[in-house]
Amino acid sequence: MKAEGRPATTQARGRKRRDALLAAARALLAERESDKITLVDVAERAGIPKSSAYHFYADILELYNELVAILDTELQAVIAQPITPVTGWEQVVGEVIDRAAAYFEAHPAAQQLMLSSQTPPAVKRSSRRADIETSHLIEQHIDTHFVMPDIPDRSRIFFHAVEAADLMFGLSLFQHGMLLDSMVEEAKKMACAYLGLYLPRFLRRRDDTPAAGVVVPAA
Template identity: 35%
Template sequence: MDLSDVNVADIAAEARMAKSSAYHFYADAHALFAELAVQMDGELLAAMDQPVPRQEYWKDIFDVMFERGIDALEADLAMTKLLLGPQTSFEIKRSDRMHDHVLARAIIAEIQKQFLLPELSALDTLFYRAIEILDLLLSLSVQEEGAITVEARWEAHRAAHAYLAMYIPQILQRVSALQLDQTDEVPTKL
């Protein structure tokens, strides 16, 4: 069923509630979908924003977090269609993009637990754009294939890595190594 075919009365019937109660909270199905999208964005953040075990490279942390998000999307087809489907409204996309700024900051914070990121004035923006690149490729997969394919996952990661690699070197200094350097007042020579 297409999202455009669903109305508040359908939703009320499915939820086994009075239509008047449903209309009291939501003027139309679009308003309900917008609220649902906000809740789903919260679920994605909760799935992604968990501690990441020690990784060899910073981009591995990025990958772990996004695989968690993609897994959450794949586990909920309704979430996938609402956030990435071809009928997703402009308002839902805009809200989702605003939430992607939150995801970008969460990813940066997790990477900074293990690595020293370069001091770039637009670091938040770079990670936000990488998320948007991922979203676009995953959305195309949902539009063309009806689901997120393995190939789309791989392509999305490759594209995001390529974008971020223009600004961030693959190998970064570990935070623990930096902390050790700061505690040594006089370097010792062997």
């Protein structure tokens, strides 16, 4: 029985050390730019031997890839929360962007790995793929409240809107070192202006949609 318990104990210890390395990387990313941090730095901050750190990650880039996946999942959980009440689809987009801005303000590591110009290309590509899921969440939020028109390749359009907002977030960090409220508003304008090329300004609310079988009199 004792021998059978060893793998589970070893696995738990390994998970604990891995979590400690990820937590240490988060802390360091609040203090330094991502390209100024090494895996040795992370191991020292976590209080873990260098050899153990290299057992889990080949290099800092591999750790960043795991961390950015966690950060993207956290952000998406924030965005996925219900949005109500709403008066129009632009309000939905604005609420999502406000939520994203609040998340980035509270998580400097997310700013570094998802928005910064110093982000390693491989990590940025990983986060861009996660943006596809984020764009689906926005699309679903709008679709929950409004009847959207049948637009070819609609998911691609929403993805581009997310990238437009990300661009303004990134410019704010590059130019000002922080997310300015004015730049968050610019992000809303850019995303809504782009989506407005495909979505009518006013969409019919789903709660105004007739039930199946109900005939709507002609206007």
